[in-house]
Every structure is written in C-alpha cells, then in structure tokens.
Amino acid sequence: MEDRIVYLDHAATTYVKPEVFETMKPYFSEHFGNASSIYSLGRDSKKAVEDAREKVAKAIGAEPREIYFTGSGSEADNWALKGIAAAYKNKGNHIITSAIEHPAIMSSCKYLESEGFEITYVPVDSDGLVSPEQVRNAIKENTILISIMFANNEIGTIQPIKEIGAIAKEKGVLFHTDAVQAVGNVKIDVKDLNVDLLSLSGHKFYGPKGIGALYIRKGVKISSFIHGGHQERGKRASTENVPAIIGLGKAIELATENLDEYNKKLIELRERTIEGLLAKVPYIRLNGHRHNRLPGNVNISFEFIEGESLLLMLDMKGIYGSSGSACSSGSLDPSHVLLAIGLPHEIAHGSLRLTFGDENTQEDVDYILEVIPQMVSKLRDMSPLWEAVKDKK
Amino acid sequence: MYSEKVMDHFSNPRNVGEIEDANGVGQVGNPKCGDIMKMYLKIEDNIIVDAKFKTFGCGAAVATSSMATELVKGKTVEEAMKITNKAVAEALDGLPPAKMHCSNLAEEAIAAALYDYRKRNGLVDPNEDEGCTGECSACHHSHGREEDFDDEE
Numbered sequence: 008m009e010d011r012i013v014y015l016d017h018a019a020t021t022y023v024k025p026e027v028f029e030t031m032k033p034y035f036s037e038h039f040g041n042a043s044s045i046y047s048l049g050r051d052s053k054k055a056v057e058d059a060r061e062k063v064a065k066a067i068g069a070e071p072r073e074i075y076f077t078g079s080g081s082e083a084d085n086w087a088l089k090g091i092a093a094a095y096k097n098k099g100n101h102i103i104t105s106a107i108e109h110p111a112i113m114s115s116c117k118y119l120e121s122e123g124f125e126i127t128y129v130p131v132d133s134d135g136l137v138s139p140e141q142v143r144n145a146i147k148e149n150t151i152l153i154s155i156m157f158a159n160n161e162i163g164t165i166q167p168i169k170e171i172g173a174i175a176k177e178k179g180v181l182f183h184t185d186a187v188q189a190v191g192n193v194k195i196d197v198k199d200l201n202v203d204l205l206s207l208s209g210h211k212f213y214g215p216k217g218i219g220a221l222y223i224r225k226g227v228k229i230s231s232f233i234h235g236g237h238q239e240r241g242k243r244a245s246t247e248n249v250p251a252i253i254g255l256g257k258a259i260e261l262a263t264e265n266l267d268e269y270n271k272k273l274i275e276l277r278e279r280t281i282e283g284l285l286a287k288v289p290y291i292r293l294n295g296h297r298h299n300r301l302p303g304n305v306n307i308s309f310e311f312i313e314g315e316s317l318l319l320m321l322d323m324k325g326i327y328g329s330s331g332s333a334c335s336s337g338s339l340d341p342s343h344v345l346l347a348i349g350l351p352h353e354i355a356h357g358s359l360r361l362t363f364g365d366e367n368t369q370e371d372v373d374y375i376l377e378v379i380p381q382m383v384s385k386l387r388d389m390s391p392l393w394e395a396v397k398d399k400k
Numbered sequence: 401m402y403s404e405k406v407m408d409h410f411s412n413p414r415n416v417g418e419i420e421d422a423n424g425v426g427q428v429g430n431p432k433c434g435d436i437m438k439m440y441l442k443i444e445d446n447i448i449v450d451a452k453f454k455t456f457g458c459g460a461a462v463a464t465s466s467m468a469t470e471l472v473k474g475k476t477v478e479e480a481m482k483i484t485n486k487a488v489a490e491a492l493d494g495l496p497p498a499k500m501h502c503s504n505l506a507e508e509a510i511a512a513a514l515y516d517y518r519k520r521n522g523l524v525d526p527n528e529d530e531g532c533t534g535e536c537s538a539c540h541h542s543h544g545r546e547e548d549f550d551d552e553e
Contacts, residue, residue: 311456312456313434313435313456313457313458313461315458315459316410316457316458316459316461316462319407319410319459323411341434351432352431352432352433352434353431353432353434356431356434388416389413389416389454389455389456389462390436390454390455390456391427391436391437391438391454391455391456392431392436392456393456394454
C-alpha cells in the first residue's frame, strides 16, 4: 500500500473541518441540555439550534422559519416527496422528476407509484441535462410536484434550476430540488430560483454526517414526516441532534463565506485532470457536461476495463475514488445515470468518478495523472477486449 | 468486503496472459454484463500442464480467474471438469454473496476451455450440451450452481 493518500471522493463525504468540530464539541458533554427543556441548560441548546437555523437560512436565501432539520439528505428528499404527495393528494397525483435522480428520490418515487401516484421521469440529453421545455410539456392538470436535482451526484451536471423554477411557478406547481451535491459548491438563492423545497446534507460540505435540512417555503403545506413531539414546529418530531445541527450551521457558514475561492481552486484541479486524462489515455470519454458541472467533479469512462478493478488498483496507490460500475455497487447493472445519458452497458461499467475537495493540491493532480494511465494500461493488458484494438491506438 | 486472499489474487494475479500453443481455449461472459473470462489451457497426456487467463471484470472476476488457473494446473481433464464455482470461491476464502456470479464465470471458463480441448481431440459426446457460453442474457444468474444470496437485500 502506498503511503500517500489522495482522497478524491468528496461527493461521497467530506471530513469534518476542525473549526466545525470545535464548535460542536461542547454540545456533547458540557452544553448537553435537551433543546426542548425549559431550564437554562436546555435553553442554551435551543439558542444554538436556532443560531444554526439562521446560518442555514442565510446560506440559501431563506428565512429561518423555512428551515427544518432532518437526519440526512435522503430523509429530506423522502420527506419532500412523500410529505407533499400526502398533503396535496386531493389536488392531484402526478409528480415529475428526472431519469438521473439520486436513489433517495428514485426510491421515494417508486414507493409513491405503489401508492397510486403517477410519476413522469423526464429524460436527459447526453450531457445529463434536463430540458426545461420537456418539464413544461410533462405538466398536467393533476401535477402537484416537480422534483429535479440541482447537480448530479455522479456526473456533476448542473441543471437549469432557475428556468424550471420559473415554469413551475407559472404553472402553479410546487418545485423541489435535491441540492445535496450543490450546497457548498454552488451559489444558491431559493427565492431567485423559485424553489419551493430544497434538500441539503451536512457531510457534503465539511460538516458532520447524520444531519440534513429541508427548506420548505412559507405557505407550502406538507405532511409531518416523523410523528411524536413538537420539535421542528411539529413537522419532524425527534429530540434535536444538537451537536450535529450546530456543526451543520458552522459548516454551511464557512462554505458560503469561501465559495468563490473554493470554486476557483476546484475548477483548476478539475480542468487539469480532465485535460490530462483525455490527452494521456486513449478510448475514454468524459461524462457529464463539459463545463456546466460541479467545480470538483470528474467522471470518465475507460473502455475495455471495469470500474471496480480500477478503483481497487487506485486504492493500492492511495487514491480513493468512486465508480458507477455495477460491481462496485453490488448491483448487476451499471449506474442508471450513465445509462440515461446513453452510455452502452460495456462502457458504463468502466467509469471512474473523482471529486476534489479543499485539501487537494496540484501535486495530487500530477500524481493521479501519473498513476491512472498506468493502472488503466495494466488492466487493459489483462482484458481480452483490449486485444482487438490495442494496435490501433 | 473481500478476503485477504481475494485481494492477494487481485493484486498479484497468477497466470495472466495467453498460451500461444494452447490446445483448449474458452471464453465466457459478456461485456454488457461487465465481465468476460478467457481461459487458455495447455494439456499434455491428459494433464493440464499450463493455464493462463485474460479477464475483463471486477476484482472478484480477476481473483477467481487467477485462482481457477491455479486450481486446474496439474490436474487431469476429468479432475478439472469437476471443479465447481464453490471450490473456486472456497479457495479464495469466500466471496461476497453479490460476487458469487464471478465464481460461476470461472467454473464456466474452465468448462469452456476443456470442452474446446475435448472437441479438438474428438472426445465430445455428440449428445453433450456445450453448456453455457456466457453469451446469454442470464449469464449472471446461477445456472443452477450453488449461490448464497441470503445477505442480499
């Protein structure tokens, strides 16, 4: 195993920044009061929770009372879809989403289909972009919700959220966006974008795991997700996870403060990596939009090799990435996102996702540009599919 | 997820390559399914004296290919025909349930190479089924072999 570690899976999770951790620490053992308790120890926790709510609201252009803390981004997604479906079922039973959503949305849609809701899965083009006009054309009399992700977790493509939001507003349909990959990476103003609901997750921008939030625009009806106590204005019962909420607040504050500088750095790393790999390795393709993508996202398919093997080889060199190959997920089909952008199965199997973060450097890029071509070459030499094409390169 | 032995065979695969004068060659799998194994056997006096492979696939596919070549070397044709997917998986100290199909592929690659050898030497019963070629849409399924998907959701 290589001593050097190059972590390139920030879309999966990020480390907790020391400043975030320091902010959280006192709330585990010192200020441990239940935020619902009336005495001062509880009131301290409550105040810290409300401070965090303000920070989350400020980061996305919302009001604090429009922010509801959840246990994760997936929970926020589930709540948005199921909560709106339940609250508006008398108005209609049709929901529009895209073909490349995160499993938290896809699985919620499948569940709602089993409950009698009709779901339209709008296709995407070869860059993974949703067409606002196709969304418009999919709207029916009984459409109650449009849910289109802000940025794709695999290929990084950023969707035309403002245009879709304008269409939703014009047609009087609620609009949810799963912004789990976007918050902390892209500037977001829910009012400007005409978003009615938005999901986010703390561990994608250097906050803790196990904490997320759902923005619900004032005036939008939604069914409670967890029934119990009066927490989160009675909409999501459960004793507040005070340290995690505080960590989320601190992390989102830091992320939005430094966003421009962070984006600039990540785009430089991303571009050098994409250009370098395209120049050095034959028979590859970049997945996702060439420029309209998350600052730190690189997703490339290598023909004639399988993604999990490449991941394991890179692991031996201290490089941690991700793949949309079937074998890395335990499923037998490759990523639904890669298939939806038109990749044939055999190429989709050979995909690699590298997502940069704030600790990555240009030296990391030099290193991966040296290692990845070697590993790809080694695997191709082992591949019976490579025999027929290797002399043509 | 993978045993140390699987990782060892993936990291240092034994017998990678081709045998130019192989007298038994079999390829199974389908690129659409994400794995292909090609097995080369050199058989002398009914003994497998050399085995090599080429594989397109995941870590388990590479490791099972490597182990399969190790298992067949030195065996008679008849002994090699009895190697099961379970034996390959056990020799690797087990595979995750979702990866058992890779051991199927290893068994099928051995069978396909042996079938080729027997066919070349007029040893195939005309009524014998060639068996799985690995090209069917169900190439990932069990083909009646032992699998344990208990842990799968």
